[in-house]
Amino acid sequence: MNAPGRTKRRVGPPRRPARPPSADLHVHTTHSDGGCSPGEVVRAAANVGLTALAITDHDTLSAIAVARPEAARLGLELIPGVELTAARDGREVHILGHFVRDDDRGLVAATSALREARARRIVEMVDRLSALGLSVDLEALRRTFPRATLGRKHLADWLVSTGQVAGRREAFARFLGDDGPAHVEKPRLLWAEAITLIRAAGGVAGLAHPPYDLRSNTLREFVEAGLGSIEVDGPGIDARLGRRWRAWADELGLAPIAGTDFHAGDRPGRWVGAVTTPEADLALLRVKSGQWSVKAGENTSQPFTSRSDS
Ligand SMILES: [Zn+2]
């Protein structure tokens, strides 16, 4: 937290006056399960007039360095981000990180360990399926989805397309469902660990697309663990719940954030920039990260000297 009574002002050149500032803070690329490459996402964001974009791939930071030169060329602020897969009480929760150092050793190591564990998981599930008399050509699946982290849906679709089951529903009911004989638990971080990793990498940890039944007490626990933001607007977020979460954010001092969770061009209403974070909310996120002025193309991997953890 910053010293009370001391107001910092943004330094550096003024923002481009021609475009009103707008930021999409939740976007995926081909480095996780998105359909557009990092360069394509950056160009798409610039095309729709965004001034800032956060790339937040699932459990990987590799797209940031790839996107950075293109963002600098187009004068778009690239906010380095990530979306970590975590678990709380057996349920999956996604923790966003914004303004992280994308070369942070702890965060990079944790994300690559997660991806490796997930690659082992798919092999194990294929082995179990074959013990049950079913066959999956894992190499062919990998060729079809070269960037994706393969999971149960890919396996189910394979079984359907090769006529071994009638449909996805049967694949899950008989083999791949949570209690199915071929299911292996998905490796996930503990939710508090995910928050800690993001903060240690200089970032602000945020709760992505909160569950509809989120309770204020639960959110309080997240905040106690270091949560700094919460998604309150996005294609999957009910407007009434979004307003409730925004009120909780105000109460708990969280930055309310918004984004499209953009994956590919074929989801209506989810094109990059269809949902943006208002400037005042982004400013609060910046304050929380210790970043007051991040210019396009600036190297964000220097230590945040203005930040002090409490
Ligand atoms: Zn998510």
Ligand SMILES: [Zn+2]
């Ligand atoms: Zn996402």
